[in-house]
Amino acid sequence: MTEADPVRLYRTVRLIRRFEERAIDLVRSGHVVGGIHPYLGQEGVAAGVCAALRPGDVVAGTHRGHGHVLAKGADPARTMAELCGRVTGLNRGRGGSMHAADFAVGVLGANAIVGAGGAIVTGAVWARRRRGEDLVGVSFLGDGAVNEGMLLEAFNLAALWRVPVLFVCENNGYATTMPVAGAVAGSITGRAEAFGIPASVVDGQDPEAVRAATAAAVGRMRAGGGPEFIEARTYRFDAHHTFEHAVRLDYRPPEEVARGRSRDPVEIAGSRLAPDRRAEVDASVEAELDAVVAFALAGPEPDPAGALEHLYASGLTARAGGG
Amino acid sequence: MTEADPVRLYRTVRLIRRFEERAIDLVRSGHVVGGIHPYLGQEGVAAGVCAALRPGDVVAGTHRGHGHVLAKGADPARTMAELCGRVTGLNRGRGGSMHAADFAVGVLGANAIVGAGGAIVTGAVWARRRRGEDLVGVSFLGDGAVNEGMLLEAFNLAALWRVPVLFVCENNGYATTMPVAGAVAGSITGRAEAFGIPASVVDGQDPEAVRAATAAAVGRMRAGGGPEFIEARTYRFDAHHTFEHAVRLDYRPPEEVARGRSRDPVEIAGSRLAPDRRAEVDASVEAELDAVVAFALAGPEPDPAGALEHLYASGLTARAGGG
Amino acid sequence: MPRLSYRKALNRALADELARDEEVFLLGEDIRVAASNVTAGLLKRFGPERVRDTPLSEQAFTSFATGAALAGARPVVEFQIPSLLFLVFEQIVNHAHKFPLMTGGQCAVPVTYLVPGSGSRTGWAGQHSDHPYSLFAHVGVTTVVPATPADAYGLLVSAIRCDDPVVVFAPAGAMEVRSDVDVASLRPVPLGRGRVHRRGDDVTVVAVGHLVHDALAVADDLADQVSVEVFDPRTLYPFDWDGLLTSVSRTGRLVVVDDSNRSCGIGAEVIASVVERVRLHAPPRRVTRPDGAVLPFAPALDRAVQPGREQLRSAIQHLMKDG
Amino acid sequence: MPRLSYRKALNRALADELARDEEVFLLGEDIRVAASNVTAGLLKRFGPERVRDTPLSEQAFTSFATGAALAGARPVVEFQIPSLLFLVFEQIVNHAHKFPLMTGGQCAVPVTYLVPGSGSRTGWAGQHSDHPYSLFAHVGVTTVVPATPADAYGLLVSAIRCDDPVVVFAPAGAMEVRSDVDVASLRPVPLGRGRVHRRGDDVTVVAVGHLVHDALAVADDLADQVSVEVFDPRTLYPFDWDGLLTSVSRTGRLVVVDDSNRSCGIGAEVIASVVERVRLHAPPRRVTRPDGAVLPFAPALDRAVQPGREQLRSAIQHLMKDG
Numbered sequence A, B: 001m002t003e004a005d006p007v008r009l010y011r012t013v014r015l016i017r018r019f020e021e022r023a024i025d026l027v028r029s030g031h032v033v034g035g036i037h038p039y040l041g042q043e044g045v046a047a048g049v050c051a052a053l054r055p056g057d058v059v060a061g062t063h064r065g066h067g068h069v070l071a072k073g074a075d076p077a078r079t080m081a082e083l084c085g086r087v088t089g090l091n092r093g094r095g096g097s098m099h100a101a102d103f104a105v106g107v108l109g110a111n112a113i114v115g116a117g118g119a120i121v122t123g124a125v126w127a128r129r130r131r132g133e134d135l136v137g138v139s140f141l142g143d144g145a146v147n148e149g150m151l152l153e154a155f156n157l158a159a160l161w162r163v164p165v166l167f168v169c170e171n172n173g174y175a176t177t178m179p180v181a182g183a184v185a186g187s188i189t190g191r192a193e194a195f196g197i198p199a200s201v202v203d204g205q206d207p208e209a210v211r212a213a214t215a216a217a218v219g220r221m222r223a224g225g226g227p228e229f230i231e232a233r234t235y236r237f238d239a240h241h242t243f244e245h246a247v248r249l250d251y252r253p254p255e256e257v258a259r260g261r262s263r264d265p266v267e268i269a270g271s272r273l274a275p276d277r278r279a280e281v282d283a284s285v286e287a288e289l290d291a292v293v294a295f296a297l298a299g300p301e302p303d304p305a306g307a308l309e310h311l312y313a314s315g316l317t318a319r320a321g322g323g
Numbered sequence C, D: 001m002p003r004l005s006y007r008k009a010l011n012r013a014l015a016d017e018l019a020r021d022e023e024v025f026l027l028g029e030d031i032r033v034a035a036s037n038v039t040a041g042l043l044k045r046f047g048p049e050r051v052r053d054t055p056l057s058e059q060a061f062t063s064f065a066t067g068a069a070l071a072g073a074r075p076v077v078e079f080q081i082p083s084l085l086f087l088v089f090e091q092i093v094n095h096a097h098k099f100p101l102m103t104g105g106q107c108a109v110p111v112t113y114l115v116p117g118s119g120s121r122t123g124w125a126g127q128h129s130d131h132p133y134s135l136f137a138h139v140g141v142t143t144v145v146p147a148t149p150a151d152a153y154g155l156l157v158s159a160i161r162c163d164d165p166v167v168v169f170a171p172a173g174a175m176e177v178r179s180d181v182d183v184a185s186l187r188p189v190p191l192g193r194g195r196v197h198r199r200g201d202d203v204t205v206v207a208v209g210h211l212v213h214d215a216l217a218v219a220d221d222l223a224d225q226v227s228v229e230v231f232d233p234r235t236l237y238p239f240d241w242d243g244l245l246t247s248v249s250r251t252g253r254l255v256v257v258d259d260s261n262r263s264c265g266i267g268a269e270v271i272a273s274v275v276e277r278v279r280l281h282a283p284p285r286r287v288t289r290p291d292g293a294v295l296p297f298a299p300a301l302d303r304a305v306q307p308g309r310e311q312l313r314s315a316i317q318h319l320m321k322d323g
């Protein structure tokens, strides 16, 4: 969809929101081991960006990755099953929250290493276009990532070789506890502009604004343009990671958190729907998520005997570690 | 010297020129094993920059490093002895051309890894200033280095923490055989500006212009400013590395080479001296270099039994590799 | 006697060294708010110049530490994830480690790299669960893996005082260990000296890091069948060969249990170095991660890839049958 | 029969694979003009889309290759210096190697990393003389070190066709080897299969890469005293344990000569894996670089740090005396 579709956009935002809330419940109940980096508050970015993409386009996500995976079209049930480490998960339980991937819908994977996705998606888009496919790519990244050298190198390659990759920086104000001002000399958009990459800022809390900005950038890319950059200003409503629910880290003033939470993408997108339409969507999302959680928890856990399955695509079998 | 001193500047330029030519002779005669990256044509940059520094300032050089080492005040005889792998060399014959270092005069070392010096000199300057020393640092780098992520990360740290480091990019048009236009999306100065680092372009073939630009930048840094960036436009007169004397690599049009060579820093600096003064300097440089080469070749070669001396500063002795 | 936790022991070592030596300072991500807890309270006590929170620029801040060390400081660099050591491998191995020899002894690089929570933190999956200590033992960077709170304190202190780079791995599996320690009795523990945790006559079990506790448990379990000596090398490079040979010469049997990959791991090194010099009664055995291990997300798979007590027990029993 | 050089064999392997499979392409620095010679003529024949010269951005182009491979391409990435593998260690080990398992088998990453001239090129000093193959054998990335022109051809072809990442080390000490080869007879050589270059009864010498030629020379020299079998593993990971055990079970004696650092090197792995399964007549021996080796510049020092024929000869002789 390159046209606005407020219902679909709202549904995606709402789905991600409730998916994350349910996932946090499953962290609390011990079903999701290791915790998650909740996407709460940032839903508008993934939803808006992916609303402007086609199924054949590819995206590379981040450690805060569920939103990207869902917005690009992965099955929420298999995504949740992955978080629960079940064989029915997207990655057969091998990846978990930080590595959820669904190549079938163009999700090259969440990635636990900050700044790592940019070069990977650039290579993937380049290789498929060389083969004649008409696609673009999106690299999601956080404000922390713009300080990683490997990402800046990727900006250069994409710009130089005119690979149509949209770099979407979700500026939620912090890298874990580090505020942007303490980490970014210059500006975030300036980082991209230095490589000749057109860069703009968008209100990341408004999914429709994000969609429109993405549609414009992607339109230029499909028309033969090189990479583009969007800084989506957003706010993380919850913890950096669920471990923060247990350990109190003191880095965001309460007033700031309140202000940040006051611009809620779910409300912003929801306010554009008639109340009964919105209620309908909410109910459908709720029903879907009940099924999602049920599916996830019903999935079998993987057999430890197959712990190293898929380690080598060539079929090589690794020597065991036993005595 | 922050004042112009045409004689001293010319002497430095001339010394580096003739040092390199003598070193190339020693490569040909087999006394310098492994070859060198000649600095021919770029002498004005090292000479001009270091003319604006104080003895207590520190510099980090590159693989094309002899010019930086000499201009900062290292003994040419011990530098040449290092190239010849003698115990009388700056590094006792352990470093060679690509690692020549002289901490006593603030040379933290040539460095064989492109882009690596920036963060090192930033840390060194920061640590010494924390101790109350009043110094600045210089990181020399090539046009190829501005594509290295580690260097871009260093720009960010230096800018953020306002460490007075002058990044001097010697844009000689090529990284080995790769022209700047094929490697740098955006512009070289734009890379620094993206981090809020003031950047300017200077004629690198004019040592006095380089000195003046450096003095201005260093003056701002000593007055409490953060890092600065200078792009010195220069030209490499000879091969990327002496191996190119044997293997013909075809990447620079002959007209371009002729044009580049027509602006010779030795001539430009020399033309500012009265002819007899210039002749005097030339003679003194020649005499010095005769002594330099004699000293270098007279130095004993290191004893293989001590091959791993200095491996560990803590005194740890490495286990041998023998059977 | 108060119970000292491993985590608190690291914190105390940092505090004591910061207090003792003005040249010690900390660098790392979120160390201000002590996301890993090992830096808790240090910002308040020592201020932001000595507890420096960094942007996500691991390569630059690692080499910044190298530079600071060249200038006489003693930086401690904290990494949030073991695989970040992959990202800065070049900076440690090619620069920090090589500078003393390359410069012919002109400098020392006393940097400590600290990884709190190395190895698997259940649920952190593939990119966060590495235990790459054998890599550093291979390149010859001093490598420390403390098993107990007192050793964590004493080895970290010694690492900071060492004139060479030292990597300190604090295994996730040991971070929660507590023991009865008279805090006033905490002392530096010499690098390169192992420790016999349990005397035994029949077999020497070399156990690394958190696996020391597993080895002790297995030894106790098997006490009625076999007399097990548990040797904890504490430092993997340089290794305490004398200490180990003394033990193995007496027992004549060797099992190694180590949480790194099998091929070219420290387990291989221990076996090779022993059999080069001691004739064993039975073929030695190793219990390790499998070759090429990538830790899968699902907890049961994750556990299956790590060496466990069952495997160790079976290795000891088989070995006793063999001779 | 024509004399085929090792260098030319690599060139031919690249050309044949580029011709055979449209998905094969090359990435690297100065490969356009073939600074290392192994890409000579390829630009002209296959064009700049398939022989892609890159900016100095090793991290980005390595991950670009990962992305392209995820999209079905088969990139070959050339590195000019062995230590550049340190710089991209994260990109290879944490991404390319881990993607198949982490995604639960959704993808393959068929990238070949080629290092022409690994190990010491005399006079290139500390940062250019590494031989880090054991690091890749530890992490479990397929690692190949061909000794002869025919194996260089055959293993590089197999590496390119392999569905997993493969690192191909072409030792500087082997690059100039030429042998009589019927070019029409060149064939892929299976990965993971060793080769007995010389049959013998008394001792098995495992020799890696260029050291195969030294081992053969020593074996000939000692022919009147001892019958030496020379085993060339060719692939270090996965290792041909069956092939080696067959040899050692017959000879009952083992010496390894390998150009990596001693601690946790492939030499240690070979010894450990053999003594776990075979009772030897005499303690095994290794000839390696010393622990933590950094190659000093001066040629005599550089040589002293590398394993040599004298050391191998003496190791064999001592071993024969031992039992």
Ligand SMILES: Cc1ncc(C[n+]2csc(CCOP(=O)(O)OP(=O)(O)O)c2C)c(N)n1
Pocket (backbone or CB within 6 Å): A063, A064, A112, A113, A114, A115, A141, A142, A143, A144, A145, A148, A172, A174, A175, A176, A240, C029, C056, C058, C080, C081, C084, C087
């Ligand atoms: C290269 C790297 N450095 C550090 C980390 C540890 N880490 C995980 S998330 C994170 C913060 C990332 O901040 P940002 O990019 O702004 O994304 P956000 O978490 O705000 O979504 C850090 C430091 C990592 N995973 N990778």
Ligand SMILES: Cc1ncc(C[n+]2csc(CCOP(=O)(O)OP(=O)(O)O)c2C)c(N)n1
Pocket (backbone or CB within 6 Å): B063, B064, B112, B113, B114, B115, B141, B142, B143, B144, B145, B148, B172, B174, B175, B176, B240, D029, D056, D058, D080, D081, D084, D087
């Ligand atoms: C990180 C890194 N990549 C590649 C190389 C190999 N190399 C040595 S010099 C050089 C070219 C450097 O170009 P530039 O920075 O412009 O400096 P110049 O040689 O022109 O002085 C290359 C690619 C290296 N030494 N380090």
Ligand SMILES: [Mg+2]
Pocket (backbone or CB within 6 Å): A142, A143, A144, A170, A171, A172, A173, A174, A175, A176
């Ligand atoms: Mg952020």
Ligand SMILES: [Mg+2]
Pocket (backbone or CB within 6 Å): B142, B143, B144, B170, B171, B172, B173, B174, B175, B176
């Ligand atoms: Mg250049």
